[in-house]
Amino acid sequence: MFAIDKDGWVSHTKVTKKDRPKLAHGPMAPVKAIVLHRTGTTSASSVLNAWATKPEGTHFLIGEDGSIYQCASLKQQCWHVGKLYARCRTTSSCTEEDAKAIDAILHQKGTNWGQKFRMVTRHELEKDYPDRFPHNHDALGIEIVGALSTQSEIYELPNEAQQQSLFWLVDQLVAAFELTLSDIYAHGKIAHKDPKQSEGASALKAYRIYKEAG
Ligand SMILES: [Zn+2]
Incomplete structure (x- = not known):
């Protein structure tokens, strides 16, 4: 080493x-x-x-x-x-509550995709690794x-x-x-x-x- x-x-x-x-x-x-x-x-x-x-x-x-x-x-x-994917969505393993929270961000009116992806990243960063991506x-x-x-x-x-x-x-x-x-x-x-x-x-x-x- x-x-x-x-x-x-x-x-x-x-x-x-x-x-x-x-x-x-x-x-x-x-x-x-x-x-x-x-x-x-x-x-x-x-x-x-x-x-x-x-x-x-x-x-x-x-x-x-x-x-x-x-x-x-x-x-x-x-x-x-940069802007993370929600890890649980990539493996279809989100809890019901988490899936709702992420959906709410992605469907939020008046925000563009860049803003939505930044919000998803902030949401993910509240989780501990490896529940989210690094x-x-x-x-x-x-x-x-x-x-x-x-x-x-x-x-x-x-x-x-x-x-x-x-x-x-x-x-x-x-x-x-x-x-x-x-x-x-x-x-x-x-x-x-x-x-x-x-x-x-x-x-x-x-x-x-x-x-x-x-
Ligand atoms: Zn790169």
Whole structure:
């Protein structure tokens, strides 16, 4: 398992520190989950440049050649999750009361979808994980460089070097924070992102196959 120093930075030859102070938004609660993202770009350098000034980003970035960068302390929240789906609705397991409350938000007159989704997110955040999906305060984020296919409108599979780095990094984090496979999420499945809900999905699937084979 890799070492994490007192300030939340990983100490390992495979991880390059690229501190992007604008990504840090206050102390994390205990880490409960990891969310996998795709950059929508083809190079790490453009992301690292953007994160010099942007407030949104993730703790880790995996480049097109498999390089792993840590851009925020693991003790700091990053803004990377956004507007959550109501978890119980994705599994048809809402209590009657909760289903009513969520329906009331979604059918509220005079609000647009963005406002409704923000209200659902606030509603979800009143629940404890894992009754809801993870959010910024309890999930670490990993961005993997990769574009959305204009033809299929889904994210391409991470390449071999990226997969090897991802598997290693997730294994380390799972061990460090005592997580399980069910605590790893694809961004597109938990929050309003790409229309086909594919962001991070192929990366998560590859990780699951690797764990089942291992
Ligand atoms: Zn994302």
